[in-house]
Structure formats: structure tokens, C-alpha cells
Amino acid sequence: MWTFDAPPLAYWQETYGFKADQGWLDHVRLSAVRIPGCSASIVSKDGLVMSNHHCARSCVTAVSPPDTSYQVTGFVAASMAEEKRCPGMWADQLQSIEDVTPRIRAAVTSTDEVRQAEQRDSAISAITHECDEATGLNCQVVTFYQGGVYSLYRYKRFNDIRLVMVPEEQAAFFGGDPDNFTYPRYDMDISLLRIYENGKPRTGGDYLHWSANGAKEGELVFVVGNPGSTGRLLTVAQMEYLRDVVYPATLARYERTLSVVKKLSARSEADRRRYENTIFGLQNSQKAVNGYLTGLLDQQKMARKQAFERDFRNRIDADPTLKARYGGAWDAIADALTQERSFAVQGRYYGFGGSRLLGLAGRIVLLPQEEALPDSLRMGPYRGNGIERMKAEVTRAGELDPEMERLTLTAQLEAARSELPPDDPYLEAVLGGRTPAAVAAALVNGTKLTDASVRAALLDGGASAVKASTDPLIVVARKIAPLELDLARRDRPLEATVANNAELIGRAIFAAYGRSLPPDATFTLRISDGVVKRYPMNGTYAPYKTTFYGLYARSADFDDEAPWNLTPRWAEAVDKLDLSTPLDFVTTNDIIGGNSGSPLINRNAEIVGLAFDGNIQFLPNRFIFSDDVGRTVAVHSAGIIEALRKVYGANWIADELQGR
């Protein structure tokens, strides 16, 4: 994930025999655009922009006519005149990058930490404002290496973006949640948009040409896009904390919720439909977290991380100045996390989790207390406009399923009982010797908080009303509140220690390795090199590409049952298609969320594909990158053309992409 002002030219030349000159880099940079939450690229001389289907979802919904959902039907403009403007959509084109670290360092003169932050923020504001004024561009100061480098990114922003073509969501997300994060895959996850300027398609300027054949196995390809966030600079202690404490608890919580939702779902066909997406969503989250955890549990991967950390610390310790500045950061983090571990179980249960009703009761109890404090002494969620937001949430009446409340609360209390020591004050306060099921039933049946006006009256009544209330949920919440507040007081300084020292380590990375180690992802433009490559899977190999044959195969394998059903367009097109056309393919490039919609280009900067996902073995890359079996999954350029011409009858768009 290299930044465009520090590409590893020597490494590329050595590894691939590829020499990128400045012209190549500038052309690629100017052909890439960032859109809300995603990446994209300009792919024709008339401003056609390519991204993923899921990146254009809000536009697709917004421009659908009242009686039709383009999510379901797809959309193909018959000509430019039919292209539909996407409300609120923009595209940012990166014009230039400037290192502003010295200016920001110069501005930070205080020795007081709070004052330092103010000085830094004010320098960043000044630089941004000055740049906006001077250039008319959209300027942003980006913090790399958690403060090791500050760069000024200048973007040209295009505000008139129109929808040209999207496939049906079912074709873009074929296989749905079960196949999400997996490969082999059969998704046409594309969207085509167009940049307009002054009401006309933008013409001229840089754009990526279309490759005649796409990429072959073993071929060098680049991904150009905006990776959102990685955790590769975390220390070993932080990764171990995630591995041992955070993720196991997260998975246990998902599992508890899933088991409740499955029970609810089994009540009736209507409930099955009602909870289907919740179940899929939870299973998808399980899949992702399990993937992260797999990497952290992988002893080889962790050994690599440990070796890196040893080398890193040795480099810092070898220089007395660096040692004095950064040398203590790792132990400081490790110590803080050791302390956090000692009450991590309490941290999971002291609070108002497990039931929406209990959550509302907790807020009703805490709001008067927090409101009475100065902002800086409040708990995080109650700062700033938190109080107002919370009040609105408490009074907004949502639908509450009492059966669900009872079951989730029971599950939460059962988990608390099995994890906390028997004499823990939380158990005493909430259960008092009764069973979780009995307590949950009594609380949910006995409370009046299901009524929004009752909640509003309690809010209005303030501390005295809360104190006087005999509502069983308020009574319990009053007992839990001091436990939570006490724990938060213990936790707050430890969290600050971790955050401050993580920032030091970020700077130390840059001090020790300079630009030879790319910074963690920042949702700004990066370029990543890799090759098209099969990988060992399931006792055999996952092929480097899939084909249209495979799409029809997977549908037929499941008897065309959702989410493996073909759309009518695809079902009809089968006899027209060359079924051996590549559909998706995999590469060793390094991407992460935010890279969705990134173009894959060959050494001639021609489009060979469109990144849309990673395989399941790729999930651990969030923390430790490895390309042994982790892969980027992309739509193949040849598949896009074949589908446009034969499934979507969009020859004019295919011609435009192919420069005909």
C-alpha cells in the first residue's frame, strides 16, 4: 500500500523488471478517483468512471423510479441522455502531494500535551484553509505513521456524477452473504458512472485504457485505490489482547445473539423472513472476526510479527535519542493492557448490554448524572452533543419485541453468570440468587419502559424522578450504574496510555524505517503491486480465475436457490455467452476495505480488472500481511465486456470502454 510520493521503484524493478517513470505514476494517479467510502477510476476519454456495484448502492436506490428498484432490475442507460445524476455523490481526483511535516513540527512549540494537540490542529487547519483558498482545490492534511509524517493532499472534486450502468444486485452479489469473503466467486460487482462538468460529460484528461486480453496467471498487476484502515502497526501486546480478550468475547456475543435470533426466526415463516438478513449479517460478522482471529492465532504469522518487533525495537534502542523518545512505548502499552486484562470480564458485563430496554433504562439513569458534570469529566458518549443525542434516542419510540428482549437479556445474564466470579457485585445486584431466565422475565414483563411517554416522563423528571422510580428496570439500572462508572474511571487512564504510546510507536516506525515500510491505511490513494496467482485450497488448488461456466455451475449446483439464483437477464443470456470468458480472478495485491472499486492495471496502465473483495484467507491481512493463500478478488475485464455486450445489451458502453 505505497503512497504515490514514495513508490518502491527499485523494488519493482528488481522483483518484476518493471520500471515505473514519473509520467506513468502521474497518469495512474490522475486516472484514479475517490468516491464516498470507495475507490474508482476514470476509464474513458468521456469521463466514464468504474467502481463496484456496492459502492453505488445509495445512488442506485436514489435514482430508482417509484415503482421500480434498480437494485433488483439493474439499470442500463440507453444513451448518455438517460444517465441519472446521483444525489450527493462526488469524485475526488488527487492533484498533488506535499510533505508539510516540517511546518507542523515548527508550529508545535508547547511542552504541554493538550496545548501541543491544539497547536497541531490549528497548523493543520491553517495549511488546509490556505491551500483551499490558493488553489480552489479540496485540500486535506493526512497523518501518516500516527504522526510520523504529515502530507497535504490536494484534490479536484467533481460534484456532478451520473449513473450509467449497474447490474442487478443479485448478479453483483451472486452467492450473497454465504459467498461473501470467499473464492472461487462469480460476482459482476461493477457500477459505471460518469463525471459531468458544466452539465456535459467531462472530456480529456487522464484515463485508464482497457486491456485487450486481461491479465494472465503470473502477470504483474497493480491495485490503485484508497485502503481504509489496517492495524499492522499494532504492537504484539495489542494483537495478543485482541486475540485473547477482545475477539473471543466478540464472537461469544455474536453467538449469543445468533442463537436468540434463530429461536425467534423459528417461530413462523414471517419471523423467518423478518430475521433472515439479521442472521446473514451476524454470520458475516462472525466470518470476518473469525478471519482476523485466525491470523492472530497463526503461530507462524505471529512469529513474523514478533521478529519484526524485535528488529524494530533494536533499531530504536541503538540510537540514544530515539531510545529516549520511543523506547519505553512498547512496555507502557503492554503494562496498560495487562491491567486492562485484569478487569476485562467485568468490562464486558458492567453496563446495560444484552437488552434494548435495559440500555434505555441505563441511559435514563445516567443522563441526569452526566448532564450535571462538566463536559470533560463525562463518559465519552455523553460529551459534546452526546446528551442531546441520547435524549432523542431514549424518547424515540422504536418497535420492541418483548420475546426478543427476554431472550437476549437471559443470554446476557447467563453469560455474565458463567464468566464472572460467583460473588461478583454485578451478579448480586442483578440476579440476587435468582436464575437469569427468571430475572429477565420479571424485568421485561414488569417494566413500563416499553411506553415512550413513560421514558420521556422519567427524562423530564430528572434525577429525582429516576431516584423515585420503582420500575424494575430502572431499579436494576440504578444498581448497575455505579459499577459501570467505577470501571470507566479505572479504564480511562489505561486507554489514554495505550493511545499515546501507540502514537509514539507510529512515529518511531517512520524514524526507524523511513518510507521503506508503507504507513497503515488512511483512505488515501495508494498503489499496491502483486501478481495473478492460484493458491492451495481444500486439498487442491483454487484457480487463478473463474469463468461464466462457473456462475451457471454454482447456480445449478444449488438448484437455482437463493442466494445462488440467476436473474432473468442472466438466465436468458446463457446461450449467447462465451461461457469460458473469465468472470472473477485473484491476485496477491494488498487491499482492504475502502479499496472496493479500485482498478487493477497491468504494466501498461491498462485496466485488467476491478477489485471487490478478498478471500477468507485474506482476512488476517488486516494485521499481518501474507500472500501465501490470502488473495484480492476482482472482476475480470473480459467478463465486464462480455456481460455488457451480451447480458445487458450495452454495446455502446462496451465500445466506449474499449475505445472503439
Place this chain on the structure above:
Amino acid sequence: MWTFDAPPLAYWQETYGFKADQGWLDHVRLSAVRIPGCSASIVSKDGLVMSNHHCARSCVTAVSPPDTSYQVTGFVAASMAEEKRCPGMWADQLQSIEDVTPRIRAAVTSTDEVRQAEQRDSAISAITHECDEATGLNCQVVTFYQGGVYSLYRYKRFNDIRLVMVPEEQAAFFGGDPDNFTYPRYDMDISLLRIYENGKPRTGGDYLHWSANGAKEGELVFVVGNPGSTGRLLTVAQMEYLRDVVYPATLARYERTLSVVKKLSARSEADRRRYENTIFGLQNSQKAVNGYLTGLLDQQKMARKQAFERDFRNRIDADPTLKARYGGAWDAIADALTQERSFAVQGRYYGFGGSRLLGLAGRIVLLPQEEALPDSLRMGPYRGNGIERMKAEVTRAGELDPEMERLTLTAQLEAARSELPPDDPYLEAVLGGRTPAAVAAALVNGTKLTDASVRAALLDGGASAVKASTDPLIVVARKIAPLELDLARRDRPLEATVANNAELIGRAIFAAYGRSLPPDATFTLRISDGVVKRYPMNGTYAPYKTTFYGLYARSADFDDEAPWNLTPRWAEAVDKLDLSTPLDFVTTNDIIGGNSGSPLINRNAEIVGLAFDGNIQFLPNRFIFSDDVGRTVAVHSAGIIEALRKVYGANWIADELQGR
């Protein structure tokens, strides 16, 4: 894997609502046949027999004309007249089963163990001979539960078996070794044979009808065939020994050999071709052993096994007679294995492994010594006609690649050096402080044993010639021999203890559970129930079936590269086929090697498929059965008909199968 004289009728009725009557069971039994090493079934009124392609391999090779290989081209008889007789092939049809345990028990009257075995063997011979004479059938006494039950199996043997049709090996074994033991899979692994009697197709008698539609997901299916061997009655201690000692060493050995063969293979294109199959074969063995090991390393599976063993021992201990007879067997095995563990590393290296030349030298040294002993005191391989066989092997000149000899011996010696203690006498004898590479080079370059006449002369010269030899390999072998002999002396009584007590446990199983636990596999006819079922894989689901689409997909995914290349017939047929026809499918039935060629039938005893493999998750079932993700892989009945009609132009055979 139920025997036909003890099917779990109540269990089937309870689980599937399926009531099998004696007529159904007899019909199914008489429709099944056993062929050499495989299972098969009669599938038409004119004696057509269906099995796997790989079960007919020797016949296919034998009947190929001089200028053609039917392995490559496939074979389709245009009519019955063209069917080709398979030399040496037979088919056994099970006529009846009789429990002969009482008669054998009655014959064993001695208290001496050796005499007991003789009495038992002689009773078995008598029963078999008497049955052969009386019935004209082929009779066999089968030992179940390692001696808990003896049954007389009476077979009708058919000796005139002819080849009707086989696909090309590439279609039957599409995906080759990489896809072996995996699923999703796309193999047309069938062969069609015919039983002839008196020179004419056998007509009449029981046969399995063809299902009109094949099986749907969730449907009950039975596998009827001859599973070869399972290790489910092994004790926990035996499984732990395999897990901790045997399999890791096996895998290390495969890895050593592989790394050598890969080096040799990299020397030239000719070497690549020469060693290609060796590499695939080794990788396949790795895959299998890794699969077994995965099961033994699976804590949940092992916990189930441990719980079973506790229950089993409790049942035995609860009955004083059983306790006296069997109660000590588990600890006796565990103690013996603990002792074996103490010299397992020595056991791996004390000997003549790692080089064919060293192996020959070892035999030359040992043969005169062993020949001088009475048979019962010799090491196992030298007993019976072992001496003659060994001498023939030693003098038979095979091609020896000195480079391979040097590399494999180096690898063996390096492994010995890294595993044995530094002062181990083997290292002292063989290396004497030099490096493995130097020793291997000196031995391989210095020996004359590559010359068969030199080896023959040493054999002829007997002990004195061996003693006088200065050939460096003979010198080393003379030093190794006493180490090996000493170790064998320590090992022999321990192995006997394990074997004797394992037999007791086999009998104890029957005593404790009767027929409610089916006996371990014995390559005799069994019936296994299961359902057609998808399973979780790779973050999503493996579908319950694959289709012809998938075959063309997997070929296209790999650019038609071997072993995923289509045969000319299949490449040409693509436009004629209904590509959504099912090709292979998976079920939860319990099978193992020997079941290859078994029919899958529905509750109407109609053919719905043909078993040919298990998925990779199925390999642990050798020791502990589980159907969570382990699956039987079968060819689908509809795929067989579609291929016969449209790929192989064999309508007359398809008509016969479908009873038209």
C-alpha cells in the same frame, strides 16, 4: 457399515421412517457383487455390472489393442458382440451368511495360545472346505470384532466378466491427483462390465433398477459395498501413538523424499516428466496422512473417542467375568506403547532406509545370519519364503540413479542427525563425525553394489564373503545390523502384547455392545445409511451436487491445463449436453477404501449414484466417524445417462440401464 445379518431396522425406521423388509434386504444383497479390490452392482436384467473406472483399470489395460490405450481413449462396445473379456476378473455374489462362532469356540479347547490359533485355523478350514463341497459356492469364514464373531459367507463366483464401456481415464479422474480426495468434484468415474455365464450374458436374477431422477438434497440413500479396513476399534492410546509418533514421522519422510524428487525433477524437462507421477503420488499420500492426522488432532473428535472408551470400559468393568477377561487390555496396550515410544526415534533410523543401495547392502549382510536361524526366530520379513524372495530382489538388477541415491541418503542421515541424540551409536557408526552429505557421497561413489553381479557374488559367498567385504556400503551395513537386530528384539514382545490385547478388545466390543456397534471393515458386504447433504466449506457451502457446467468451468478456470484438460470427446460434446445435469454429489454415508464402485440406492432400491471417493474432511473417518463435514463423493445417476447418450454415443447401454 452394517452387516446384512444385523441391519439396524429399528434405527432406520425411527430416523428415516424407512422400513426395510427381508425381501428388500435380500434383493439388495443379491444385486451387489464384489470384484477384485472393489465393489460393484448388477444393474440390468442382462447382467450389466457397474463399478468405478479405477476398479476396471487392469482389465482396460489388458484388453487394449497393441496400438491403442483404452485408458486414454476410453472404450464403448457398439454391441454385446464387441464386449471384451477381462482376464482374471471375477465377481462374487453373496448368497448367505451363517454365524459359525459356536462351532469355532467349541473347537478351541487348548489353553496354549499357539495351539488355540491352530485349532481355530483348522476349524475355519474345515468349515470352509465343507461348505465349498456341499454347496459348490465360494465360502469364506469372516472374523468380526477381531474374534468376537465368526461368520460363514457363501458367494457365487462369476468368472466370465467382460468390459462394456469405460470413459477416458482423464474424464474418470478429471483433476487428477490434485483434486483426489476433494470436493466439489467433476469425475465420471464409472466402468460398465457384464457377467457372462456359459458364454452368454447372464439373464434373470436380482438387479438394481435405475432411478428416474436421482436423489434430491436431504434424501435417504444407502451405500452397498465392501469397505476394506477401518481403525475405529483402536484404543485411545493407539490413536495417540499414531498421532504423536507414527504419522508425524511418516509425513516427515514424505517431505524428505519429496524435496529430493523435486530437486531431481528440476534437472531437465525429461526428469520433470520422469518424476511427475512420483511427486503427485507423494503429495497424494501426504494429503491422505494429513487427513488422518487432522482427525486425531481434532480435540472434539478425540473427546468423543475418549468418552466412548470410558463408557466401554465401564460396561466391561461392571461385569466381573468380562472384567477378568478383558479389563486389563487397555492398560496393557498403553504400557506397551509407552515403552515403544521410548525408542521410537531409534526405530526410525536403525536399519537400512533412505537409499535403495543401502537397503540392498543391509539384506546382503542380514541374509546369511537370518538363514542360519530357525524360521520362528527370524525377523518377520525373513520368515516363510522370505529368504528366497529377498535373494531374488537383491540379485534382480533395477535401474539406480546415483544422484537420487546420494540425495535421499543425505536427507535420511540429516534427519537421523537432527533427531537422534549426538552420542547415539547409529550416528557414530555411520557418520563418525563427518557430515551427512560427505558420508552419502563417499558411500554412493565408493560402492560396487550398483553392479548386480557383485551383489550376487556376495550372496553366494555367504557370511564369510560379507565379513571379508571392504565395500563401503557393506562395511556400514555390518555396523548397522546389530543395532537393528537388538531393537527388533526389544520391539517384538511389545508388538505381540499390542496385537493380543487388541484382539481381546475386539471381542470385548461385541460382548459389551453386541451388534449395536457394527464391526470394523472387513472387505465384506455392508450397507450404510446416509443422506444427500451440502456442508460448510471455505466460509460458505459446498453444494450437494456438481453439474456438467462445473466440469467445463474447472477446465476453463485452469485454461484447460492438465490435469484439468477435457478429452476430445468431452470438448466436442459441450453443445449437445444439458450442462445443468448433475455430475457428482455428496452424501453422509460411511464408506472407506474397498467401497469404490458401490452403488448408491434410494429406498426403492433404485440406483441414484456410484461411490468413488470421499472429500478431504472425510479422511479422519478412518478412525472416528463424523458426518459434520465428511462426505462420500459419488457419480450421479443422471450424469451417467447424459454422458452415455451424448458424450459416448452409447444409447443402447443407456437404454439397457433405464430398462427401455
